[in-house]
Amino acid sequence: MAEELLTYLTRSLVSRPDEVKIEKEQEGEITVFKVSVDPEDMGRLIGRGGKTAKAVRELVGKAAACSEEGRVQVV
Incomplete structure (x- = not known):
């Protein structure tokens, strides 16, 4: 669930969604x-002061916790 959410959020935020790669x-x-x-x-995904990247990390982390996937880190 966390990987799917991360993919969805990332592709929604960028202007070139087919260039998104997640390892x-x-x-x-x-x-x-x-x-x-x-x-x-990159700037669009990071956001002013890193706020967008932080929000994505928090959402993906919460999704992983709720679905009992364990701890995740987004870099």
């Missing part, structure tokens, strides 16, 4: 999602 890695008990977007969309 999933397991580091111990933590699932790490590495997000790559078109360089022109």
Whole structure:
């Protein structure tokens, strides 16, 4: 559920959604999602002062907790 939400949110925020790539890695008990977007969309995804990126991280983390997927980290 967390990966699907992250994909949906990221693609909704950028102007080139087909350029979104999400890699999933397991580091111990933590699932790490590495997000790559078109360089022109980086500012849009990060947001002013990192607020958008922080909001996406929080939403994905809450979704993972609610679905008992464990801890996640979005980078």
